[in-house]
Amino acid sequence: MASSVSPTPLLKDELDIVIPTIRNLDFLEMWRPFFQPYHLIIVQDGDPSKKINVPEGFDYELYNRNDINRILGPKASCISFKDSACRCFGYMVSKKKYIYTIDDDCFVAKDPSGKEINALQQHIKNLLSPSTPYFFNTLYDPYAEGADFVRGYPFSLREGAPTAVSHGLWLNIPDYDAPTQLVKPRERNTRYVDAVLTIPKGTLFPMCGMNLAFDRELIGPAMYFGLMGDGQPIGRYDDMWAGWCTKVICDHLGLGVKTGLPYIWHSKASNPFVNLKKEYKGIFWQEELIPFFQSVSLPKDCTSVQKCYIELSKQVKEKLGKVDDYFNKLADAMVTWIEAWDELNPSAAKSEAALPNGPAK
Ligand SMILES: O=c1ccn([C@@H]2O[C@H](COP(=O)(O)OP(=O)(O)O[C@H]3O[C@@H](CO)[C@H](O)[C@H]3O)[C@@H](O)[C@H]2O)c(=O)[nH]1
Ligand SMILES: [Mn+2]
Numbered sequence: 001m002a003s004s005v006s007p008t009p010l011l012k013d014e015l016d017i018v019i020p021t022i023r024n025l026d027f028l029e030m031w032r033p034f035f036q037p038y039h040l041i042i043v044q045d046g047d048p049s050k051k052i053n054v055p056e057g058f059d060y061e062l063y064n065r066n067d068i069n070r071i072l073g074p075k076a077s078c079i080s081f082k083d084s085a086c087r088c089f090g091y092m093v094s095k096k097k098y099i100y101t102i103d104d105d106c107f108v109a110k111d112p113s114g115k116e117i118n119a120l121q122q123h124i125k126n127l128l129s130p131s132t133p134y135f136f137n138t139l140y141d142p143y144a145e146g147a148d149f150v151r152g153y154p155f156s157l158r159e160g161a162p163t164a165v166s167h168g169l170w171l172n173i174p175d176y177d178a179p180t181q182l183v184k185p186r187e188r189n190t191r192y193v194d195a196v197l198t199i200p201k202g203t204l205f206p207m208c209g210m211n212l213a214f215d216r217e218l219i220g221p222a223m224y225f226g227l228m229g230d231g232q233p234i235g236r237y238d239d240m241w242a243g244w245c246t247k248v249i250c251d252h253l254g255l256g257v258k259t260g261l262p263y264i265w266h267s268k269a270s271n272p273f274v275n276l277k278k279e280y281k282g283i284f285w286q287e288e289l290i291p292f293f294q295s296v297s298l299p300k301d302c303t304s305v306q307k308c309y310i311e312l313s314k315q316v317k318e319k320l321g322k323v324d325d326y327f328n329k330l331a332d333a334m335v336t337w338i339e340a341w342d343e344l345n346p347s348a349a350k351s352e353a354a355l356p357n358g359p360a361k
Contacts, residue, residue, distance in 0.1 A: 008125050012037040015098040015124070018090030022046045023104050024053045030108050032057070034118045038100075041090040043068075046082055063089060075343070078336040083229025084209065085238030091216060091223050092341050098127060099220070100213040105268035109171045112192050122262035123166045123213035126196055130160025131256020133201040141196040141258070164219040164255035165246060168211035169193075170266040175208045177236075177283070178276035181269065196260040201251045204293055207243020211264045214246075217348065218255055221305040222246045224337040227330050228278075234326065235278030240286070241330075244293045249308040252298040281324070288323050292316075306338050313338075 018041045019025065025042065028035060032055070040060035044052050048064035068089055069076045079089045084103065091099050100120055109117045129143035135157050142149045142158070149158050174189040199205050214223060222245050225238035250257050296315060302308040317331035342348075 008121050009128070010037060011098060011124055014096055015100060015120075016041050016090070016094040016096045017120075018043065018087055018094070018099055018101040019104055020045055020084045020087035020090075020101075021052060021104045025055060025104055026053075027104050027107060028055050028058060031102075034108070034120050038120075039096070041094055043086050043090045045084070045086045061093075063093065071344075072340050075336050075340040078224070078227070078333040078340060080225065080228040080232070080238065081230040083232075083235050083238060085225035085228040085235075087209065088223060088225040088238075088242070088337075091220055092337075092344050094216060097215065097217050098124070098213065099216050099223075101209060102212075102264065103210045103266075106170070106210055106264040106266050109263045109265040111194075111263075117262050117264075119168055119211060119262035119264050120213075123168060126166035126258045126261075127163050127213060127215055129163065131163045131198040131258055132157070132160050133198050133251070133256050134161070136200060137198075140260075141198075144196065161254050161256040162215070162218060163258055164215050164250050165207075165257040166213040167205070167207055167243075167257065167259040168213070168262045168264060169260065170208075170210060171263050173266040173269045175210060175266070178272045178279050179283070181272035181275065185269075185272070192263060193260065196258050199247070199257045199259055204244055204247050204290060205257070205259060207239050207246065209239030209242070210266060211262070212239070218253075219246055219250060219305060220348075221309055221338055221341050222249045224309075224334060227326075227333050232326070233324070234281050234285070236275060237279070237282040237286075240282075244289065245309065245312055248293055248296045248298070248312070249305060252302065252308055253305070281326075285323060289320070292319055306342065309334060309338055 015038060017035060017038050020043045022045050036057060040058055042054065042060055042062040044062055044064040048066045052062065054060055065081060068079050080086050087101055100123055111117055132142065135154060137149055137153060139147050139150050141147060170189060171192065172188050223242050226241040228235045228238045247257055298308050298311055302311050313331045313334035316327055320327035
C-alpha cells in the first residue's frame with residue numbers, strides 16, 4: 001500500500017524556515033500556530049542599519065548584509081543584494097536537514113472547506129513521501145491518503161524515488177511574469193486544485209521561491225539563487241535558475257521534485273513595470289537557457305550535488321558565456337557558492353550522494 005495514515009511528524013528540530021525580507025515581519029502573527037515551534041532564519045536585505053521587528057515568541061537568527069560580508073568575506077560576492085535571491089544565504093548557514101522558505105507577503109490560505117491550510121505540514125508530508133519521476137501516476141500522488149498506484153503502474157517502480165523538493169502554489173496573486181501582470185492586472189488565482197504531482201524526469205519547471213521546501217541534505221548545494229538585484233542585468237530569475245539547476249541534478253541523482261499542494265495566500269502584487277525592467281533580459285535569454293538545461297548531461301562520476309553543480313557551472317560558462325558575459329560571471333559565482341557552502345558545511349562536503357541513479361536508462 002502506497003498511502004500511509006500515520007500523523008505527519010513536526011520535524012521542529014530538523015527544519016529551518018528561511019525568510020528574505022525588507023519589511024517588518026508582522027505576517028508571522030498569522031503563521032504563529034504553524035511556525036512558532038520552528039527556528040527562523042531571517043535574511044534582511046537592503047540597508048543593514050534598518051531595524052527589522054520580529055514578533056515576540058519566535059526563535060530566530062537574523063542576518064543582514066554586514067553579517068553576510070563578515071561571514072563569507074570575499075565569497076559574499078555570490079549572494080545577491082537588493083533582491084529576494086539573498087534568501088539562499090539562509091540555506092547555507094542552516095544546520096538542519098529541511099528548509100522551508102516563504103515570502104513575507106504570503107499568508108495562511110483556506111481550503112475549499114474554509115479550513116486554514118498548514119502549508120508547512122503539507123510540505124513535510126510531500127518531502128517525507130517518495131516521488132514518481134519515472135512513470136506518471138494518473139491518480140496523482142499515490143502516497144496520499146485515499147489514493148494509490150493505478151492499474152498498469154509497474155510494481156518495480158512503486159517504491160518511488162526520494163523527494164528532494166516540494167513546490168507549493170499560491171491563491172490570490174499568482175506568480176505571473178511582468179508582461180502577463182500588465183495584460184491581466186486584476187487576475188486572481190481562485191482555483192484550489194487538490195493535487196500533488198511529481199514533475200517527470202527530463203521535464204523542467206518554473207520554480208517559484210515564494211512557498212518552497214526542500215531536503216537540504218539531498219539537494220541544498222543546488223539551491224543557489226544566482227546573481228540578481230543590485231549591479232546585475234537581471235532580476236526575478238533567481239528561483240527559476242535554482243529550479244532549472246536543481247531539476248537537472250535531481251534527474252541525474254535519481255531524486256524527485258513535487259509541485260501542487262500546499263497553497264498560501266499571496267497578498268501583494270509587486271510593481272509590473274519594475275518587474276518588467278528586472279525580467280526584460282530574462283524573457284529572451286530563457287529561450288536559450290531552456291534548450292541548454294534540456295540538453296545538459298552530467299557524467300556518471302558526478303555522484304554528489306557539489307560535483308554536479310561544479311560540472312554544471314563549467315557547461316554554463318562554455319555554452320552560455322557566448323549568450324552574454326553575465327553567464328561567465330554567474331558560472332564563477334556558482335563555484336564561489338559551492339566553495340562557501342562547503343566552507344560553512346565541512347562535514348556534508350565530504351558526503352557522497354548514496355542514492356541510486358534511478359532505474360537503468
Ligand atoms: O529587494 C528585495 C525585494 C524583496 N525582498 C523580499 O523578497 C520577498 C519577495 O518580495 P515581493 O513579495 O515584494 O516580490 P514578488 O515579486 O512577489 O516575489 C516573488 O517573485 C520572485 C522574485 O524573485 C520570487 O519567486 C518571489 O519572491 C519578500 O519576502 C520581500 O521582503 C527582498 O529580500 N529584497
Ligand atoms: Mn510577493
